[in-house]
Amino acid sequence: MSFRPADAxxxxxxxxxxxxxxxxQQAERIDPSLPIARDELLIDVECLxxxxxxxxxxxxxxxxxxxxxxxxxxxxxxRRGKHHxxxxxxxxxxxxxxxxxxxxxxxxxKPVKVGDRIATLVSLSLTPLEIRKIRAxxxxxxxxxxxxxxxxxxxxxxxxxxxxxxxTVALAVLDVAGAPAQTRKLVGGGDTVLVVGxxxxxxxxxxxxxxxxxxxxxxxxxxxxxxxxxxxxxxxVDHVIQADARKxxxxxxxxxxxxxxxxxxxxINVANLPETEMSCILSARQRGLVYFFSMATSFSxxxxxxxxxxxxxxxxxxxxxxxxxxxLALQILRESPALRELFTQTxx
Numbered sequence: 001m002s003f004r005p006a007d008a009x010x011x012x013x014x015x016x017x018x019x020x021x022x023x024x025q026q027a028e029r030i031d032p033s034l035p036i037a038r039d040e041l042l043i044d045v046e047c048l049x050x051x052x053x054x055x056x057x058x059x060x061x062x063x064x065x066x067x068x069x070x071x072x073x074x075x076x077x078x079r080r081g082k083h084h085x086x087x088x089x090x091x092x093x094x095x096x097x098x099x100x101x102x103x104x105x106x107x108x109x110k111p112v113k114v115g116d117r118i119a120t121l122v123s124l125s126l127t128p129l130e131i132r133k134i135r136a137x138x139x140x141x142x143x144x145x146x147x148x149x150x151x152x153x154x155x156x157x158x159x160x161x162x163x164x165x166x167x168t169v170a171l172a173v174l175d176v177a178g179a180p181a182q183t184r185k186l187v188g189g190g191d192t193v194l195v196v197g198x199x200x201x202x203x204x205x206x207x208x209x210x211x212x213x214x215x216x217x218x219x220x221x222x223x224x225x226x227x228x229x230x231x232x233x234x235x236x237v238d239h240v241i242q243a244d245a246r247k248x249x250x251x252x253x254x255x256x257x258x259x260x261x262x263x264x265x266x267x268i269n270v271a272n273l274p275e276t277e278m279s280c281i282l283s284a285r286q287r288g289l290v291y292f293f294s295m296a297t298s299f300s301x302x303x304x305x306x307x308x309x310x311x312x313x314x315x316x317x318x319x320x321x322x323x324x325x326x327x328l329a330l331q332i333l334r335e336s337p338a339l340r341e342l343f344t345q346t347x348x
Contacts, residue, residue, distance in 0.1 A: 004037035006104045010153040012037070013128055015081065024153075025126035030081040032128035032151060039104040039154035041112065043096035045131075048073075048083060048124065048144045049175045051090040052200065052272040053296040055142040058085065070134045073144055077131050084125035090295035091124030092142070094150055095161070095171050106154055117167075119174045120150070121157035121326060141172065141347050159326040165333060169340075172347040173329045176202035179270060179293045180209040180332060181325035182318065186291055187266055190215040194255060194264035194283050196245050197271030199227025201343070202293065204234065206268050208332055208339060211236035219258065221245060221279075234338055245271050248278035255283040269294045277302040284313045293318035 004012060014022055016029040024030045036042045050058075050073075058076075062068035077083050083091050098116045101107065112118065120127060131148040138144070152158060161170050179202040187193055193210040195203045198220030207218050220231045221241040231240045239258055243251050255263060263285040269276060274296045281302065284290050290313050292302060302315055322328075333340045 002035055003102055004035060004040075006039040006102075006154070007037050008039060008154045010126070010128070010155075013081075013151075023126070024082070024128070025084075025123065028080065030126075030128050032081045032130040032149070034149075036100060036102050036151055038102045039106070040102045041098060041105055041152040041156075041158075042100035043094070043118070043120070043150045043152060044099045045094050045096040045129070045146055045148045045150050047171065048092055048094050048146060049171050050083065050092040050124070050142045050144060051085070051088065051295050052142055053088045053294060054085040054090045054092065055139075056272050057087050059139060064139070066137050066139070069139070070137055070144070074131055074134060077129055082124060082127055082129050088295055089125070091127070093120050093122070093124060093171075093175050094127070094129075095119050095167060096150060099149070104154070110158070112158070112160070117161045118158045119161060119171055120152060121159055121174065121177070121321070122152070123320070127152065127156075141168075143168070143171070157321065162330055165330065166344065166347070168347045169333070169343045170330065172201050172343060173205070173333060174326055176205060176270075177325040177329035178318065178320035178322055179268070180205040181322035181328050182291065182293065183209040183268060184212075184328065185322065186268075186289060186316070187213050187216060189213050191265040192217045192219065192259060192262065194219045194221060194267045196221045196267065196269045196276060196280055196283075197294065198222050198237070199224070199231050200270060200272065201346075202270040204231075204339060204342065205329060205332055206270065207234070208236050208336055210266075219255070219264065221251065230342065234342075236336075245276040245279045246273060248282050251279035252282035264288060266291065269297065272296055274298065275301075278305045278309075281306045281311050281313060281315075282309065284311070286312050287314070289314040289316065291316045291318065
């Protein structure tokens with residue numbers, strides 16, 4: 001059996017631009033072809049959980065037409081060798097079964113065997129991917145069922161699927177596992193925490209994790225009636241604000257009224273729409289913290305916007321990886337009957 005040379009970062013799979021020393025995530029096009037390298041993992045892919053901002057953008061560009069969305073996904077992956085949305089810059093993650101393990105893959109550090117069903121914890125924007133066929137589209141939950149293969153580098157992260165949760169539920173949770181893990185690190189006792197886009201899957205996980213800290217007040221902001229109704233049923237959400245996060249003055253006024261002018265100590269942005277940066281910045285107190293987990297964020301808009309309104313706030317860029325994030329996110333569903341029911345009903 002022949003293998004490509006070992007390459008922990010997958011540099012040999014960069015096709016365009018050649019010779020620029022780019023990582024696969026930065027590359028315009030990468031190579032998903034076989035054979036795998038000595039330190040790679042080959043996965044038979046069953047479904048893609050596309051990043052919410054990316055799926056929303058693709059759906060809008062296709063006017064919500066299912067056939068056009070499927071073709072857009074096929075064309076994107078065929079063109080780039082990965083699911084890397086050029087508009088949002090984001091990808092998603094996948095579920096599949098391990099078909100082959102290179103002899104130099106670090107199984108001692110990352111235990112895995114052929115036949116294991118896993119979810120990748122690295123973005124599809126850097127994962128070599130080939131789609132042979134799209135089997136089904138699930139627009140309500142940003143999921144695409146496919147036949148195809150993907151390749152995981154030895155530097156990549158993955159989680160074996162838990163036996164006590166439905167696979168679709170586990171996929172939805174693992175897709176945003178970094179958000180509640182970062183929330184645990186950022187929120188302190190007694191903080192007032194605002195989650196913008198709080199009605200989505202990452203939003204409710206962040207709200208739950210924030211509320212575990214002593215004396216925390218949680219505020220969820222979302223726009224749709226369905227999201228607001230969902231949030232009002234959750235026992236760990238103290239206050240719910242219905243507003244369009246693209247309208248910063250409206251949001252600021254509502255947060256100010258609710259907090260009696262004190263504003264939020266920590267603002268977490270998980271909205272899947274662009275142009276929500278200033279609502280978050282204006283909702284934070286001076287020397288507060290704004291954490292942008294949303295892949296729809298323009299970080300130049302956030303930085304320049306904060307400067308323009310004289311906001312002395314700590315702006316943080318979301319990192320999808322925190323040590324132990326997968327276990328933490330799955331544990332939330334084991335701890336919270338309300339969230340387990342919500343995810344089970346939503347991600348059937």
